[in-house]
Amino acid sequence: MPRTGRRLNDDFLLEEIRRVAAQPDVSPLTCIKFAQLSGRASVSVVRMRFGSWKKALAKAGVVHLYSGLPAAEKMKTARGKDLSSSDLIEEMRRIHAVVGSPRLRSPDFNRHSTIATSLAIRSRFGTWVKALKVAGLLPVREKAPRLPTKEEAFENLIAVWIYLGRLPEREDLSAPPSTITAEFYELQWGSCRQALRKLNAWVHAVHYRDTLEPSSDLSRTAKRIGRERWLFGPRLQFQVAQRDGFRCAACGRGPATHPGTRLTMHQLKPVVGASLPPTSHLQTLCEDCKLS
Numbered sequence: 001m002p003r004t005g006r007r008l009n010d011d012f013l014l015e016e017i018r019r020v021a022a023q024p025d026v027s028p029l030t031c032i033k034f035a036q037l038s039g040r041a042s043v044s045v046v047r048m049r050f051g052s053w054k055k056a057l058a059k060a061g062v063v064h065l066y067s068g069l070p071a072a073e074k075m076k077t078a079r080g081k082d083l084s085s086s087d088l089i090e091e092m093r094r095i096h097a098v099v100g101s102p103r104l105r106s107p108d109f110n111r112h113s114t115i116a117t118s119l120a121i122r123s124r125f126g127t128w129v130k131a132l133k134v135a136g137l138l139p140v141r142e143k144a145p146r147l148p149t150k151e152e153a154f155e156n157l158i159a160v161w162i163y164l165g166r167l168p169e170r171e172d173l174s175a176p177p178s179t180i181t182a183e184f185y186e187l188q189w190g191s192c193r194q195a196l197r198k199l200n201a202w203v204h205a206v207h208y209r210d211t212l213e214p215s216s217d218l219s220r221t222a223k224r225i226g227r228e229r230w231l232f233g234p235r236l237q238f239q240v241a242q243r244d245g246f247r248c249a250a251c252g253r254g255p256a257t258h259p260g261t262r263l264t265m266h267q268l269k270p271v272v273g274a275s276l277p278p279t280s281h282l283q284t285l286c287e288d289c290k291l292s
């Protein structure tokens, strides 16, 4: 019996629906989406031929892509709703292996699964993503490392500068005691040189109280300094070290001339009755001199 034109056309239309249905991100397959994706068959012809859009999808075997159903009725079309959760998970893993893409998407699942639909998965696990999580198919995204703040970046430069007793070079930032890479400074300020220039401005922009209250009682001063943490902060330490030429005020040694020398900040006994800037109460000492 020769094939009639009409028969051929039905097959062609159904084949075209299946072809469009197999494309990624097609669920739900509305007639508008079909019209955009097909270009070979018109929606009105499909509707006329099969009675309705839903019937056409059903005839093509892709009714699970139909979106026009009320939720309750939709569930009935969810193949696999009678399967156990572990069966559904197994099916997801199987199809994930078949598809081979890093993340299993529901259209891919619907295209490849013969026993369940993404609708059944969703109604079982709440959302597609939750199901992926249960199936162990959701890659655990590693938290991006927290970037240093501007203050931390500057304090790192100060630590390196005092440690070396000289202006740090780019290479110095890739070795201890630096904890922040040169790349970070380049990203933030364009170059390490530029970062060092900004550091200088940052150090000297700090507004310390002009004077420390003169006091003969060192412990009271220490308490006061403890209360005002900024007083012993890296910026003040840098100001003092810079003033002292990054050398020990007692023996004159510094890391630049005597590698291995560690510089620390030392508090002097405040001069009674004097009104002096906070740096005047502080001096740079090497560890040896500070201990002796």
Ligand SMILES: [Zn+2]
Binding pocket: 248, 249, 250, 251, 252, 253, 285, 286, 287, 288, 289, 290
């Ligand atoms: Zn010394």
